[in-house]
Amino acid sequence: MAANQSGIRSEERLIPTIRAALARKLATEGFQVKDIAAALNVTPAAITQYVKKRRGASVQSAGSIDHLIDPLAEKVAKRIRSGTDGVKTLELLETARQVMVINAGKRIVARGPEGPAKNESLEMLRLRLQLELGAAENYLELANKTGDDHTKLLLRMIASDSIRHADVVSQVISWLEAEGGAGFEVPGDELLKSMLALEDSANEANLRESVKVDHPVARLLLEWIDMDEAKHGKMVLGMLGMGKDRAAGTHPGDRRTAAD
DSSP states (O other): OHHHHHHHHHHHHHHHHHHHHHHHHHHHTTOOHHHHHHHHTSOHHHHHHHHTTSSOGGGGGGOOOHHHHHHHHHHHHHHHHHTOOOOOHHHHHHHHHHHHHHHHHHHHHHHOOOSSSOOHHHHHHHHHHHHHHHHHHHHHHHHHHOOOHHHHHHHHHHHHHHHHHHHHHHHHHHHHHTTOOSOOOOOOHHHHHHHHHHHHHHHHSOHHHHOOOOOHHHHHHHHHHHHHHHHHHHHHHHHHHHHHHHHHTOOGGGSOOTTO
16 A cells, blocks of 8 residues: 555656646747637646756656657647647656656666576566557557647557556566565455446447448547456456466466466
8 A cells, every 4th residue: 555655746746847848848839828828727827847857857767758758749739729628737747657667677687687697587678668668669660750639649659558568478477576575355256246237248249340430540440449348357357367276275376367
């Protein structure tokens, strides 16, 4: 619990950095200070400080975040033009989280192995981490150069997946280097079964086959959702299996998930 709370606080500390980068991006696109301030939920004076780089100076310490800022800046720009609500706190936190994952991953790759001098699993994971980070940056760059909104969205979704993969790999690396134990916690069976029922309902409504849309990339996006729903169901089944193994006194690694 303490680790999660610390992580949340770290993400919150990055919000001014994200706001500053957004303010500068929107200012270069010609938006007025008052409109940017309203969209970012800060005062016009704060926006002026951001644009003049008198606040949010920690952008450099956050690494290169332009590719991560661009998608959010596009959303905010559209909202300003349409007169709708500005940026959401959850969006700022998600962008901050992605910045943290990328920077943490780069530090792990740069510092090399810790703990066991020779560990094939760690070497494989470190290489995979480097590949995921590179893929995320490349897909984001491609998305920012693409004019078609559907293709842009698809490329950014792939980039987000790569960032999530990097987050998982980074955590497994840290766990292995610390020689962590096999303790784990999963939600109760009743909650997991209710979630599995939701996933089953979603799987029955196959969007790729049911929704008629001419745009080929839009069809890929719908297929993406269907694939994710199948994946979610498999993960929930896996957690259910862990609970049953624990109750039976067997090791989770001794069985395969029902979806396998």
